Amino acid sequence: MVAPDAETTGQRAAPDEATRAISVRVREAAATGRALALRGGDTKRFYGRECVGESLDLSGLRGVVAFEPTELVITARGATPLAEIEDLLASANQVLGFEPPRYGAGGTLGGAVASGLSGPARPYWGAARDYVLGVEIIDGRGQYLRFGGQVMKNVAGFDVSRLMAGALGTLGVLAQVSLRVLPAPRVVRSLAWQLAPDAARARMLALPRAPWPISGMCYDGSVLRVRLAGSEEAVSHACGALAPDGIEAGLDFWSGLRDLSLPFFGEDPRPLWRLSLPPAAPDPLNVGALLHDWGGAQRWLHADDGTALRAHCQAHGGHASRFRGGVDDAPFAEPPSALRALMQRLKDALDPSDVLNPGRMYAWL
Numbered sequence: 001m002v003a004p005d006a007e008t009t010g011q012r013a014a015p016d017e018a019t020r021a022i023s024v025r026v027r028e029a030a031a032t033g034r035a036l037a038l039r040g041g042d043t044k045r046f047y048g049r050e051c052v053g054e055s056l057d058l059s060g061l062r063g064v065v066a067f068e069p070t071e072l073v074i075t076a077r078g079a080t081p082l083a084e085i086e087d088l089l090a091s092a093n094q095v096l097g098f099e100p101p102r103y104g105a106g107g108t109l110g111g112a113v114a115s116g117l118s119g120p121a122r123p124y125w126g127a128a129r130d131y132v133l134g135v136e137i138i139d140g141r142g143q144y145l146r147f148g149g150q151v152m153k154n155v156a157g158f159d160v161s162r163l164m165a166g167a168l169g170t171l172g173v174l175a176q177v178s179l180r181v182l183p184a185p186r187v188v189r190s191l192a193w194q195l196a197p198d199a200a201r202a203r204m205l206a207l208p209r210a211p212w213p214i215s216g217m218c219y220d221g222s223v224l225r226v227r228l229a230g231s232e233e234a235v236s237h238a239c240g241a242l243a244p245d246g247i248e249a250g251l252d253f254w255s256g257l258r259d260l261s262l263p264f265f266g267e268d269p270r271p272l273w274r275l276s277l278p279p280a281a282p283d284p285l286n287v288g289a290l291l292h293d294w295g296g297a298q299r300w301l302h303a304d305d306g307t308a309l310r311a312h313c314q315a316h317g318g319h320a321s322r323f324r325g326g327v328d329d330a331p332f333a334e335p336p337s338a339l340r341a342l343m344q345r346l347k348d349a350l351d352p353s354d355v356l357n358p359g360r361m362y363a364w365l
Contacts, residue, residue: 035354098122114168
């Protein structure tokens with residue numbers, strides 16, 4: 001893993017008025033044993049367990065702090081809307097490589113990092129945590145701390161800034177985040193084939209073995225779509241060599257997949273389940289319609305009960321989580337004992353009084 005250097009060892013940072021006010025709230029909560037439920041854009045409230053506590057409004061932590069297009073780095077405060085950040089990046093022909101789901105206009109940078117969720121490009125361009133260079137947080141004691149920076153440090157140990165990705169606010173309030181960004185691809189095309197499931201699976205397994213400029217691969221049960229992104233020459237060559245049944249006129253499908261706004265996600269009232277599996281692993285039996293994203297490594301389906309889904313995924317080296325809808329006291333797969341112990345030690349170190357989003361991930365965390 002990547003570790004902190006001299007600037008990333010939890011130094012005290014200099015908070016402004018908004019962060020000072022939040023720090024005071026956290027200190028008071030820690031002193032009186034009260035829990036705080038962090039609220040930014042609140043677009044991902046459905047994700048994880050219900051957090052019971054006093055609402056802590058983070059909307060004042062807003063604004064782009066620094067943007068260096070030539071360095072491919074942006075630094076912004078946690079409650080800065082993703083739309084604002086992406087508009088700024090687009091003006092410099094740059095993008096967030098992990099394609100964070102937005103789930104509405106209220107989606108924020110802090111929520112994107114805290115959830116750790118990534119869009120269709122994740123297997124090809126990297127996950128949310130891969131782009132986090134540094135953070136400034138308010139920990140469970142109300143201390144304002146800085147971890148990381150604006151460059152990657154290749155030394156042994158833990159990178160605390162990356163641990164914030166996917167922690168759902170249980171380790172600290174994300175006051176400020178520095179991210180690596182990517183140049184926007186010159187050309188993007190969506191290729192489509194009408195294929196039966198077995199043929200689609202075989203093609204999804206075969207395509208990544210060649211150096212095609214793939215940035216997304218999804219099968220909906222009848223149509224396999226492959227998104228290409230790169231130089232005009234590379235994309236044109238791939239389009240000719242791969243010989244799709246068609247090239248779609250727009251990219252609306254990929255935007256809908258990123259934000260889970262495709263009809264597939266809204267037509268079935270049952271809870272939505274997310275399966276993480278090796279691409280070659282079989283689908284669970286008798287579950288109805290599935291949507292294969294990430295070339296089959298991420299699969300979506302609706303089901304009332306996840307017991308069989310979890311058993312199937314565990315048998316094939318993966319895991320299942322209830323992503324949205326329904327009532328489940330344990331929406332996420334239980335981690336192995338060694339990982340659970342590490343997670344608990346991190347929580348004890350950064351939030352010893354269990355002030356910040358207690359129980360949001362697991363009842364014991």
